Amino acid sequence: MHSDRPRDVLIPPLGLAGTLTLPVNARGLIAFAHGSGSSRLSPRNTLVARALNHRGLATLLFDLLTPQEEQDRSNVFNIVMLGDRLVAAIDWLQSQTSAIADLPIGLFGASTGAAAALIAAARLPDRVAAVVSRGGRPDLAGNALPHVRAPTLLIVGGADSGVIGLNEGALARLQEPKALEIIPGATHLFPEPGAMDAVIEHASRWFERYLHSPSSVRAASRQSQ
Template sequence: MYFVDRRDAGRQLADLLKHLRRADPVVLAVARGGVPVAAEVAEALDAPLEICHVSASSHTPFADEQPLDVDGRTVIVVDEGLVTGATARAACRVARDSGAARVILALPIAAYDKTPRLYDVADELICIHAPQDFVSVADAYAQLPKVPDAQIIELMEAAAKRAYQSAADDIVAEHANVSGRPGAAEGSRAQVPSGDSTRLPGVLAVPQNPVGAVVFAYGSGTGTAGARNRYVAQYLHSHGMATLLLDLLTEPSAIDRRTVFDIGLLGRRLADASAWLRGQPGLGRLPLGYFGAAAGAAAAVWAAAEPGADVAAMVLLSGRPDLAGSRRLASVAAPTLLIAGARDAAVLDLNRRAKLRMRCANQLLVVPGADNRFDDPRSLAVAVRLAEDWFTTCLSTARGPAGEKVR
């Protein structure tokens, strides 16, 4: 025997594959036995893990629920061992048909006389042992129990968590680089007039050649002062969007709970701020987006549902859009992204209900590990990237070929 168990085989195999870490690979496990082996490889290479199901009878791939996201990538196909080569061949074909630029077949052990026949489907073959008398994978392991569904689920969830954390770290680092540059969006302070004669504190930041403008709706009076709000605004600004941070409530009224949840008042003030923004030089014809949080999410819904609002996109982060009421939710035309934290069961449920009442294009995305405040930098970074993607897509779509807004 050559290996204690599949994890031992995976660790040994990972040692031979460390040079591929720079290739940003995807590890493709041949189910079932290949999953524990591939999980060790994926962890060592800090690579995403996918599963390929192949039929034992026909050796053709089953149709997965979602296609593999490997277009243009290096794919490392991993199995627990190879005797005939049929399943490995099928898995390599799946990778190739899914658009992989390079396919590498990696095995702890394989029959010596079968390996040369795989170079027509794999660009490279990496194998620890290739004995001439190899006839059974079970002979290579001291322990080779069946792999239950629960173990596969656990391994895939662990891989997904690593990928999520890695992606979030990249976004945090990206924003740190942007916000740390000289001239990063600080914006200019403004007093935004509203129809009820209140002047609302705001901060307006405009990049060169903006693709759109995003107004931030917060009902708590901390819109311009909150570190989270500035973080989101700076990130959107760095991706070509003008941003208006806005306090919908002045400090005295922000402590009155009746005013905090007066959605009509907040919504009207947001609509007034939008009209003011469109009157600023160079911003009048830009597609408009709303970013709402907490009660500000309801204010964004209220304002976007107004006749002639002409809002091109909305993102509602850990918000209470339900407070705007069913009629307003149903009247919104702007494509809307709702983002909620997985650990905030109450708000998540309210967002699900609000989504059902909306007739516009909409999507609800749940951020793992996040609570209602999104205090964890990784969770907030993921949410901000989701918001940026949504605004970039929707605001760009709302512009004509020459940069003019489509009306």
């Protein structure tokens, strides 16, 4: 599927820079939350976004911090603030035309951005339909984890040993549906041949399975129990 050209946007109230891509007949929209030291221009997230566009999913890549805020390293670990930024982005998306506002929303978080995505999902249980974490620190979402109702997939590199344990601990605190996928031999940034391809495949399948209205996902989950 051919996607429309990416469109530069500004997310209120701070005017955070973003890139919105809306494929023809999009079936859902994925908002990205990048990790520490990264931005909307992250080559790994951009790669994932393009793959999702080709599968008929719209994407929003945006900066979680202003240029001034990026100068203070502590801001990249202010998970509550980053979660607030993601909530504001979702609010903005749902104030747009029906072609955007009516799409079910998924979140894709990397590194510390994964914790922000989970905090946003916990705060917006009726609006976030699915979450995927890549090499994330979901543990940093803390007490928000048990309140996440969106189906959540945690993807970790098999050679990222310390982060594997943190993801296993976070997984235990999440509600079903949930899953942990370990990419054999991959390190934290998944630079190994085929590693990002595996991430894209797992993430795409998860979104395609669960990117419906959150209420319908929960109803199906209860029926299967």
